[in-house]
Amino acid sequence: MRGDQRVSTEKRRPTRAICRIWKTAASGGLASNVFLQEVLVSQSAFNTRKLAIAALLCALAVVGSLFSFPVFGSKCAPVQHVVNILCAVLLGPFWGVFVAFAASLLRNLFGLGTVLAFPGSMCGALLCGLVYWRFKNLFATLAAEIFGTGIVGGLLSYPVAVTFMGIAAGSVAFYAFVMPFLISTIGGAILAGILVAALQKNGALGRMQLILRPRT
DSSP states (O other): OHHHHHHHHHHHHHHHHHHHHHHHHHHHHHHHHHHHHHHHHHHHHHHHHHHHHHHHHHHHHHHHTTSOEEETTEEEOHHHHHHHHHHHHHTOHHHHHHHHHHHHHHHHHTTSOOTTHHHHHHHHHHHHHHHHHHHOOHHHHHHHHHIIIIIIIHHHHHHHHHHHSOOOTTTSOTTTTHHHHHHHHHHHHHHHHHHHHHHHHTTHHHHHHHHTSOOO
């Protein structure tokens, strides 16, 4: 009987060890699930905050297009360039492109702009967003907005105007939209530079960036 009991006890030991391992794994899995849930909730709040700021800036760009002036067939809206730079320093390049596209679409739907708003705003938003994301330098970001909108956007506007606005290819030069776009974006970049520099000076920009930063 003692031998049988010893054999029975030895058989039960691996079973108990397996039970302990299972309990440890289960508790670890529960902790992992709790951690994963916290990460998902934090990420959801982060995305919600960014979406809210993006919607606010998009509305600002649309309303700001009421303060525009025509130059050589295009409507120059300096507020859009202010929004591009705010998106660059607060949200990032891809959010900036999304806001620029949505604002351009709404401006066209409401009759507040032309199809030239798409290359004119999206190129600048992408370039200044990438530059700020890489260098975190305000002056480089302003220069990128001016170059992206004024030069790249202005040149891309020529085929857009010929294709969608019925403008004869030979009636305007391929660089015809560069100057009006430069006038618009330089004015907007100056306004944005003053605003962002003021926010940096009083620390508001850093606090806003901290709020919009994902928590890890």
